Amino acid sequence: SQQGEEDPQALSIQEGENATMNCSYKTSINNLQWYRQNSGRGLVHLILIRSNEREKHSGRLRVTLDTSKKSSSLLITASRAADTASYFCATAPWAGGGNKLTFGTGTQLKVEL
Amino acid sequence: DAGVTQSPTHLIKTRGQQVTLRCSPISGHKSVSWYQQVLGQGPQFIFQYYEKEERGRGNFPDRFSARQFPNYSSELNVNALLLGDSALYLCASSRGVEGHGYTFGSGTRLTVV
Numbered sequence: 001s002q003q004g005e006e007d008p009q010a011l012s013i014q015e016g017e018n019a020t021m022n023c024s025y026k027t028s029i030n031n032l033q034w035y036r037q038n039s040g041r042g043l044v045h046l047i048l049i050r051s052n053e054r055e056k057h058s059g060r061l062r063v064t065l066d067t068s069k070k071s072s073s074l075l076i077t078a079s080r081a082a083d084t085a086s087y088f089c090a091t092a093p094w095a096g097g098g099n100k101l102t103f104g105t106g107t108q109l110k111v112e113l
Numbered sequence: 114d115a116g117v118t119q120s121p122t123h124l125i126k127t128r129g130q131q132v133t134l135r136c137s138p139i140s141g142h143k144s145v146s147w148y149q150q151v152l153g154q155g156p157q158f159i160f161q162y163y164e165k166e167e168r169g170r171g172n173f174p175d176r177f178s179a180r181q182f183p184n185y186s187s188e189l190n191v192n193a194l195l196l197g198d199s200a201l202y203l204c205a206s207s208r209g210v211e212g213h214g215y216t217f218g219s220g221t222r223l224t225v226v
Contacts, residue, residue, distance in 0.1 A: 030211065030212065031212065033214055033215075035215075035217075040150075040152070040201060041201075041219050041220060042117075042203060042217040042218050042219040042220055043156070043203065043205075043215075043217040044217070045214035045215055045216065045217075047214075048213075048214045088155050088156075090155075090156075092211065092212070099144060099146065099161060099169075099207060099209075099210060099211045099212070099213065099215070100146075100158045100161060100169045100171070101146075101148075101156075101158060101215070102158065103148075103155030103156050103157070104155055105154065105155055106154075106155050
């Protein structure tokens, strides 16, 4: 079963604009990860944020985590056409639970020229 | 360094048949996990292996089995194939058993007819 939901399900923006995707989950976590998937192929790991962190940056990516609301957001600044892909959040259980990731339903991002 | 490699890339099988999917992790990665992704959904966890031992199993029937070899490569076996087993099967490797992001392979697309 899916852990949570991404919102929105689909997002269409112009190149240069910022894109924000949200993720909600249901159970306590060890960490939360964001992945990108192009054309239904393999997923690419973007960023991992631990449960004791509130914000993390990587290049044009900014991720926030609010464990009290069980939610996370991914911000992509200055979007490019190459950012067009599906984006998934995935949660990892508490320590001792292995790396069994539970993925959300994904946000399809389209960046138009 | 080569990434995570999966074989074959595409496969067509008939209902009732058996299939074996193969995965080679990144050099130095001792954990291999398998995920099933049905079209339009996020990946779902099937198995995790670490140091040749099963460290997690998802909610899949006993028709699904896996193993990890001394060189950390892995095989996923599915017996008595059903139409509903048609999906993209993703292998992912990581250094440790938890707390790390995954590197995914490009997947094996299985079609059951």
